[in-house]
Amino acid sequence: MPASIEARNLGKRFGEVHAVQEVSFEVHPGEIVGLLGPNGAGKTTTLRMLAGLLAPTAGEAFINQHSVQKEPQLARRALGFLTGDMDLYRRLTPVELLAYFGQLYEVPQPELRRRIDELVEAFGIGEFKDKHCEKLSTGQKQRVSIARTLVHDPAVVVLDEPTTGLDIMASEFILQFIRRMAKENGKAVIFSTHHLDEVERLCDRVVIIHKGRLQHHGDIDSALAATNQTRLADAFFEMVR
């Protein structure tokens, strides 16, 4: 089965600083891959290159077999991208926001209406759908953000710390949804987080980056075996020490 996400020797240099060097990995449909690394390891830069927000200085990224650099529109059409610090348009309601992004993705109107209804239902947005986004709680905002990421039904979903700032109930809701998205709808998911327990529960494989370089790419068991540890947290610390 062809990979839905492929990072091929990705590199990014900011002046003299190599933020990312020779990072390669793949994510297949139905897979959830955890992207791990300490702060400043190059995770966000890698994800931004996958989303086409940053141009790599080396290598190439592919989304749904489309080169992010050469066919950015086709690649982005297949991608749902969310980072923890992305906010919502304050003076739009959740439904208006979903409709706006649906139109930007050129989802046909009848399908967009159906899709918005589904997402409003799935994320329990109905109770606050007419409130302006600036008046929503952190958890409500995050639900709308993830719904926004999925409004065009992308084959690939990239989530950068989607549970940051959420309480345990809201986090659990998001994690369950990610699992269903991959396992029931066959989406390829990259999930970046600092919560290693979430990775153990959710991810099929992990990609560990440290100082811009790939430290590990494989399933959790292989990470444990490579470091002679029994817990992912210990294996992670061993690799980034």
Place this chain on the structure above:
Amino acid sequence: MRTSIINTIFRKEILEVLRDKRTLYLVILLPFFLYPALFFLIGKVGQSQAGKMQQEKVTVLIDPALEQTPVPALIGSDPSFVIKVQAFDSQALAEEKTTIGIRVDGDYAAGLAANESVILRIAGDFSKDLLDGRKQSITGLLNKLNQSLLEERLQGVKLPPTFAQPLLIQEEDLAKPSQHIGKVLGAYAPMLLMLFIFTGCIYIAIDITAGEKERRTLQTLFTTPVNVREIIAGKFLAVACVGLASALMNLFSLVFAVLLQAKIMGGNVSAISLAISAQGWVWMITLIVLSTVFLAALSMAVSLLANSYKESQSYVSPLMMLVLIPAVMAQMPGMELTMTTALVPVLNICLAIGAIFKGAFSLPAMGLVVFFALLYGLLALYLASLIFGNENVVTGEKVSWKLLKG
């Protein structure tokens, strides 16, 4: 570029603006009510101040040497003066707020009898509006006395009154009242128009560029299959639309206020109203649109350099200076639309709009201004697109000039 995408972005930006009460106030209400409020306030306050000054009594100290002359009775004929015949000291009089003194150099009667000029001195602190106004009243009264004394002298030597006035200068103003209004408006209205276009553009430009960078919503937009030019076009149209709305509100307000003022004054509305031909209006609207294009693109380009709403607000004052200095220069006496001034951004538009208000514009000059305004607008738009395409704008970082050059 896909028009449906540009339209989607434009409509979303406008929807957000319409829901922002602060922007609506700045862009629509303030420009619309400015002129009627200004005209009303200036008229009312001016009237009330003039009435107050008219009612206030001013003491006129008359030198005892003038007691037996017609001067005390003449000044006393104006009920707003209280006449006191007494000597005064100039230094003490300088401290007085409601007192004026009149003294004579030499002997009044002897001077007149000898057909000499008798010097009358009017003293007081004329930096004060009240005393300055009354000094003019006293001068007017004394001029009448002077005229009658001159006629007496001429009669004495059997000469007609016209003998002392070989030339009688009479002014024949061929300008219509509307042209006088045009002269005043031509000086001030272009500056206010520029100010409101700029105000209309800059706040929405900040919100949808630096504000979006700060909130990271711009990053979200860049992850969609929309290209940079479509984003710029949608956002630029929204900024320009708001700037234009602000300018048109300002223009409607001006026309409305002039007509209202004319009606209140009981004048002939058609005669006193603005002397702008249909062609003039077309040029005016064209110039307003072009200046909006320029200021909208410039506002976007500058706002994009900032990383946050707060930081971009610090750019507003220098940018406003850049707009206001040429606009103020356009008001200076003798400043006219020439080949040189037509090259200066903002100054050229202000001078051209001023010429339209005065009803004195030429087609080649207008064509030149339109050409350069369009050129500057396109350059500003190109600069905005260059900055928008910068990788750091996408990720909400500080704009790198190196990347911009590359």
